[in-house]
Amino acid sequence: MTALKKIKKLGTAISRATLKRDWYRDAVGGMWERMGKLQFDFLRERGLRPDHYLLDVGCGSLRGGIHFIRHLEPGHYFGIDSSTELLSAGRAELKRNGLAHKRPVLARMEDFDFKSLQQTFDWAIAQSVFTHLPINSIMRCISNMEGSLAEGGRFYATFFDNPNGKLNLAPILHHCDDKTLTTFFDKDPYHYSFETFQFICQGSSLKVECLGDWGHPRDQQMMVFIKNPILHLSTG
Numbered sequence: 001m002t003a004l005k006k007i008k009k010l011g012t013a014i015s016r017a018t019l020k021r022d023w024y025r026d027a028v029g030g031m032w033e034r035m036g037k038l039q040f041d042f043l044r045e046r047g048l049r050p051d052h053y054l055l056d057v058g059c060g061s062l063r064g065g066i067h068f069i070r071h072l073e074p075g076h077y078f079g080i081d082s083s084t085e086l087l088s089a090g091r092a093e094l095k096r097n098g099l100a101h102k103r104p105v106l107a108r109m110e111d112f113d114f115k116s117l118q119q120t121f122d123w124a125i126a127q128s129v130f131t132h133l134p135i136n137s138i139m140r141c142i143s144n145m146e147g148s149l150a151e152g153g154r155f156y157a158t159f160f161d162n163p164n165g166k167l168n169l170a171p172i173l174h175h176c177d178d179k180t181l182t183t184f185f186d187k188d189p190y191h192y193s194f195e196t197f198q199f200i201c202q203g204s205s206l207k208v209e210c211l212g213d214w215g216h217p218r219d220q221q222m223m224v225f226i227k228n229p230i231l232h233l234s235t236g
């Protein structure tokens, strides 16, 4: 084998190893630094303090989690995800970042059984999770969240907007900086009209507000569910 061929072979092996090493970053959508910081800055600017309790729904491999955990007091971050592999990758990322002493609670679940965490939360976030879920799963998540939010607590969630009314069945194109994405009425990635979330909250202690564009590079919009907001001062 010539020297050039050897170098090429080595190069391929290294990029394969790198791909494998970073699989858990791609698995949650890539843009590791940007999306991690975006969600953290968003909540911190709205008042997330180190002594607050945060529930990260569909935390994946801790893309946002690493930032939240660094900010919060030990034991105040709870992350749940349906993927054992992503949670393991998150634990490794935690160690690499020297944050194991922060003792986050990382739990595998797929039925949003938040009660089992035995904690009420001041804040919760589901970043890029509802975009992958059918409506009944979202309803289960929101209904269980109602029981685990503190009074005045806030649950931020991202979604792909369907601005054409809840019975528009046509796919929607989202023109992003780097590509065009298609979302669907009844398959992943899903879009929803905001009125769907208002409907879900009817008769509950949750009120939902649409916050719209929050700087997500793939056109995901932000909304917030607030528990008994009238009893508490709203800060946005």
Ligand SMILES: C[S@@+](CC[C@H](N)C(=O)[O-])C[C@H]1O[C@@H](n2cnc3c(N)ncnc32)[C@H](O)[C@@H]1O
Binding pocket: 027, 028, 029, 035, 057, 058, 059, 060, 061, 062, 063, 064, 080, 081, 082, 083, 086, 109, 110, 111, 112, 126, 127, 128, 129, 132, 137
């Ligand atoms: C696109 S990733 C986003 C991860 C994380 N929120 C972030 O911003 O990096 C979606 C995550 O939702 C998780 N997920 C999907 N369905 C779920 C369910 N029913 N219960 C818990 N997690 C779920 C996936 O395993 C995945 O980690």
